[in-house]
Amino acid sequence: MPRTVKVAAAQIGSVHRTSTRASTMERMIKLLDSAAAKGAQLVVFPECAFTTFFPRYLFHDKEEMESYFEDDAGGNSIAESKNVKPLFDRARELQVDIWVGYGERTPEGRHFNTAVYYSGRTGEVISKYRKTHVPGFVDPPFPNAEVHLEKRYFETGDLGFQAFRVPGLVPGTLKADTTESDTEGKGDPIFGSLICNDRRWPESWRPYGLQGAELVLVGFNTNGKADDIYKPRRPISLEDARKEALFHHRLAMQYNSYANSCFSISAGRCGMDDGKFDLIGGSSIVDSDGHIIAEAATVDDEVVFAEIDLEECRKGKKDIFNFGVNRQPQSYGIITEQKGVVEPKLLA
Template sequence: MPRIVKVAAAQIGAVHRDSSRDSTISRMIDLLNTAVSKGAQLIVFPECAFTTFFPRYLFSDPAEMESYFEDDAGGNSIADSKNVKPLFDKAREAGVDIWVGYGERTSSGQHFNTAVYFCGKTGEVISKYRKVHVPGFVNPPFPGAEVHLEKRYFETGDLGFEAFRAPGLIPNALKANTGEEDTDGKGDAIIGSLICNDRRWPESWRPYGLQGAELVLVGFNTNGKADDIYKPRQPISLEDAREQALFHHRLSMQYNSYANSCFSISAGRCGMDDGKFDLIGGSSIVDSDGHIIAEAKTVDDEVVFAEIDLEECRKGKKDIFNFAVNRQPQTYGIITAQKGYVEPKLLF
């Protein structure tokens, strides 16, 4: 039976260091309203969506750095935060689900790059994810370097890769205690979350695949500029650097969707922050065979919309990626036993 869900990626254009939280939230509400007008049930926003991508800066004022984070002691507190509450109120009013990334400050003073899934019908945050593969540096590698300092501002996510059920997206979804023996692909949608660099790592996706994920949600901020730190193999123009960054983004989303027989939605920031930080956009919706079925056409605020059928995931899950039949986990020990690469010994 078809399991249709109407989904949207809400791409956000340039947000500057001095952009107010209110102005950004207003733009996000406009995107939400546009998505709702198209019939969207689920809307995905980017990583660190409420502000500019602040980890690119080395802050001299700790108070300014802390201003980019939202207090979130657990439960529904982010949905009730005065800084961002209007967005969650609008989702609740419209009865739609949203996934949104932000900088989280815990009650114990930890800082994470976090995303939550908010169910508009119940008015609750039903899942939280913290970025695991935190890239970048603790300190600038040379004076004046403007690069991602994510390791300076974010700790490694500690919630793992836990899939969850999203209630209400699929009419007449099978519920618990019905006595049904064959529940495969009949319940509420199974969803996983990733943030930016996580999408590049197969280890991020496979735990969701092993939980039967049908839809993986990704928010990102990806630089399109070939800078002095992440140098390409050959000298490259800004245009070519952007195209290469887009290629790697698409490759990550398409292959991992295919390899785990799931749909994916990626929502990115884009445009030129503060006139010098180029972000690629490329927000997209990918099907369970790895095909892009909808993609952003601009580098500005834009809604990418598609109607997807989660029943299509069943083919891959029962065929080439039938994990129960074809996986051989007894041979994969090196994946968890080793962190960095170790070359084989030299010959002779």
């Protein structure tokens, strides 16, 4: 039987250092309303969606740095935060689920790059994810460098890759009290979360594949400019650097969707923040065979919409990527036993 879900990626254009939470919130709610008008049951927003991508700056004023974070004591607290409550309230009114990224500050004063899945039907946060593959630097590599300082502001995520089921999206699903013995692919949809750099690492996706994930949600902010830090392998123009960044973004989303037989939604920031930070956009929806079925056409606020059938995941999960039949975990020890590169010994 078809298991269709109407989904959307809410791409967000330029958000400057001077942009207020209120102005950004207004734009996000407008995108949510637009997606809901198309029939979307789920809307995915970018990484650090409520502010500009602040880790590019070196803050000398701790108060200013802290202003970019949201207090989150767990449970439903982020949905009640005065800065961002209007978005969650609107999702509740519309009965539309949202996935959104933000800078999280815990009651203990820890900081994470975080995303939550909020059910507009139940009014509850049903999943939280913290970015695992945190890139960049703790300190600028040279004076006045404006680069990713994510390692300065965010701890490594500590929640792992925990898939979760989402209620209310697909009618007629099997529940825990079923007497049926074959429940695979018949329960509520199974989702997973990733943030930006995580999408480039196959190790991020495979745990979700092993939990039967049918849809992986990704928020990102990706630079399109070739700078002095992340130099391309060859001399390259700004235009070609942007194309290269988009190519690698699509490659990561398409291959990993295919290799885990799942759909994916990626929602990104785009445009020129503060007139100098070029973000690629490229928000998309990819099917379980790795094909892009919907993609942003602009570098501005835009809703990317598609109706997907999660039943299409079953073929890959039972065929070429039938993990239970074809995986050989006894041969994969090096993946978890070793972190950096260890080359074979030199030849005599």
